[in-house]
Amino acid sequence: MKILRSSVPIWLGVFGGSIVLLAMFIKIPVHVGLWSKWFLEWRVILASFALTLGAGNLLRIHANRIRMKREAWMYSYVTIVALIGYTVLGILFKRTHPVYSFIFDNAYSPLSATVFSINAFYISSACYRAFRARNGHAAVLLLSGVIVMLGSVGIGYAIWPGFNTMTQWIMNYPNSAAMRGMNIGAALGIIGVSLRVIFGLERGHLGGE
Amino acid sequence: MNGDFLTRMQNIDRRVIYTVVFLVLLFPMFNPIGLPLKISLVTQKAFDAVDALPAGSLVMFTTANAPGTAAELEPQSIALMRHAINNKLRVVLNPTAAESPRFVDGYRQMFLKAGYVEGKDFLVLPYLAGGETLFGAMGSDLKSAYSMIAAGSSALWDSIDGMQDFDMLADCGGGESQLWALAHIEAKHKTPTICLITAVILAVRQPYFTSGQYKGIVSGLSGAAEYEVLARVPGKGASGMDAQSMGHLWVIFTILAGNIAYFITKGKKSSGGDR
Structure with missing residues (x-):
């Protein structure tokens, strides 16, 4: 099993990395260039799976928080309901559905913009206290x-x-x-x-x- | 000036500062001041690059616009889309962040209202994950990267072989996507590239403008306002500039006030303190 855990990933890295790197800088035979193109395309597909992996990991972490009653565990319910609910809504009704749009425009967008705009207040306070000559x-x-x-x-x-x-x-x-x-x-x-x-x-x- | 007062002034409650910031930003929104607007070189060059494209030119607009950055990026994007419509450019809209398709839906409606035909005059690509690798795949072989778009489904898509067919790439985002566009598309295909960014990353992107890799940069709300003026497409950018001006003025005032208080109290301490 050690081979699967260490040697195979290392050789995959050596093989994939070398081909993509060579194809970027050197004029190489056509079939090697094609491999480079395939690796790049596969990486785009893998990134989509990584999103699923991330969502699964988020669910696992918050489920553990609820089970072990860690600090502020009740907020984990909000995260789980939002994650599953909004995903199901998007899959079933697509992003043009009025309910999907309503949540995006009236919950996600203002919350996200608020977090970003709070910087103006922090910067102002930090400038006053810390920006000294x-x-x-x-x-x-x-x-x-x-x-x-x-x-x-x-x-x-x-x-x-x-x-x-x-x-x-x-x-x-x-x-x-x-x-x-x-x-x-x-x-x-x-x-x-x-x-x-x-x-x-x-x-x-x-x-x- | 009383030393205690100056010390207290240096340790003023942050809630007071927050309240003043709120009022300073709020006032110009209800009472526009009409401050002058000076067009910056980076915005002028971005406008010139787009304006020089003849009607029918093909532009790819990659956008990583998201709600957190939309206050700056959305007015810029809308101004650019309206400019493209006025100049009859063909545009391929390409969302590169998970939240971006919602914004692209809005631009799609703008094109449809302007009489553009989807699939012929403009096109919306599906969102693909991947970040830099997506840009690498696009630069390497655009059609393979978007192999889910069936041949024959759109006249515009069928007429494109790869990124080399584009007359311009406009990348919008507050992250790293502008650098990926340079590394994988501009450097490879010499596609003239402009970027639309949040103001906070202008300092990081500026070297690529001075080197000529970006033909222009639209930066922050001020960039949006300047582009709206240049393209004669009034929008939200210009209307928000008074508030931003007042915000900047308040931050400068706090810096000066903090430093004055600091130097006076420091001077008193070094001369034996407050008697």
């Missing part, structure tokens, strides 16, 4: 932030049109330069980890062996 670096960061905020909205332009020009300069030069450095660093890290997975050196995804 304690040293030179913090002062530069604070000044850039204020200029970009003013240069991004009409009131900044009304106060002084130069805020807009300064914002574009900050975004195009210092910001782009710093972000490029970070992106290149992150990309090199991703390449390193990906190659380790493809060569079978990284085994964390197999359960930490």
Whole structure:
């Protein structure tokens, strides 16, 4: 069974990863290119199964919470009823059904938008308490932030049109330069980890062996 | 100024700050101020790229719009759809997030109301999971990725061989999808690409605009408002800009007030405290 648990997944990773990688960068024989295309298509299908797996896992976790009467366990009933009920509704009546649309537009959408918009309140409070010019670096960061905020909205332009020009300069030069450095660093890290997975050196995804 | 007052001011109850934020955002919604709007370079370039497409050009609109980001992305998307309709562009709508098909239904209605014929002038693709792999599959072989669409079911779909047939890709979302569009479609097929994003990720996407990989970026509610002005399609973007301006002004005020209080109390402490 050890072969099934470790060797087979490693060799699948080596085989699939190498072919997709080669097909991306090198002109390779037609049949190898076709394998790469198949792997990509299979991955899309697997992702759909992963959604089902995620839903099953969510159900299992919340069923356990209810059974063991953990803190706030009663809310798990809401999660389970919403998950099963809305899925059944979607499967039976499709997303154009008035009841499906009503729940999406009047429950899910406002709740989701509310969670996102609460950021405005948190940011405002955090800026007031934490955004201090304690040293030179913090002062530069604070000044850039204020200029970009003013240069991004009409009131900044009304106060002084130069805020807009300064914002574009900050975004195009210092910001782009710093972000490029970070992106290149992150990309090199991703390449390193990906190659380790493809060569079978990284085994964390197999359960930490 | 009294030291106790300044210390109290630095530790002001967050509920007071929240209430002021609420009132500051609420006021301009009922009493529009009419602040000026300066068109940013990224939005101007995005508009120019779409506007330069001749009638009948084929555009793919991939959208990961979801309720959480819809306040910013929906006005942008609607402005772009209306611009596409005015310029008689053919559009393939492609939802790439689980919540997006509901929004795409709305755009579908816009096209139908404008006299577009589904399957001939525009097309709605089904939602497929997969994220980056979906973009990889689309860049590799679009027709195989959407093999569930039967041949002969749509004249527009039958006329497309792959992503190389598209004159533009417009990707909308608040996540990573714009990068996948660049890596798997723009880089491979040289498809002119614009993106519609939430304001908070503009700083991360800007380098790809300065490098020329994105032809333009529509960012946040301000980007939506600017696009509406450029395309002459009034919408929700412009009407929300006064509230956003006031919100920004309030945040700047809180930063300044917090720093003033901090430096005064710090100065008093270093000079022996408040006597």
